[in-house]
Amino acid sequence: MATRSYGLPRLAALLVLMAIAVWPDAAMAHTRLVSSEPKANAVLDAAPARITLNFSAPPEEGFSEMQWSQGSEEEWQALEVIQQAARLEAALPQLAPGRYKIRWSVLSRDGHRQRGVLEFRIH
Numbered sequence: 001m002a003t004r005s006y007g008l009p010r011l012a013a014l015l016v017l018m019a020i021a022v023w024p025d026a027a028m029a030h031t032r033l034v035s036s037e038p039k040a041n042a043v044l045d046a047a048p049a050r051i052t053l054n055f056s057a058p059p060e061e062g063f064s065e066m067q068w069s070q071g072s073e074e075e076w077q078a079l080e081v082i083q084q085a086a087r088l089e090a091a092l093p094q095l096a097p098g099r100y101k102i103r104w105s106v107l108s109r110d111g112h113r114q115r116g117v118l119e120f121r122i123h
């Protein structure tokens, strides 16, 4: 009787181990922002023509978004994102001197949504 009650938890544990063995790169598909151009908190002498985001792994294509807004405002304008493997690029409109924010959102291939905001300033 007592030994029987261990059957189900053991089976569950075995299934979990099998799932990990069959899907070893699940953790590796989780992406994160590695670098950007302009860099976060950059102070620029000229308006950048585009924003580039480099991720640790390619996000799921077609699920990436980028928006921009002026410094203290929350009026987000969509940017057209072009993805090349783990790199996202978007052309920026002609920006006047001031503070700007770029908001981004990507879907990792393991299904996790990643978001972030970076700021920069144009002199």
Ligand SMILES: [Cu+2]
Residues within 6 Å of the ligand: 029, 030, 031, 108, 110, 111, 112
């Ligand atoms: Cu993840």
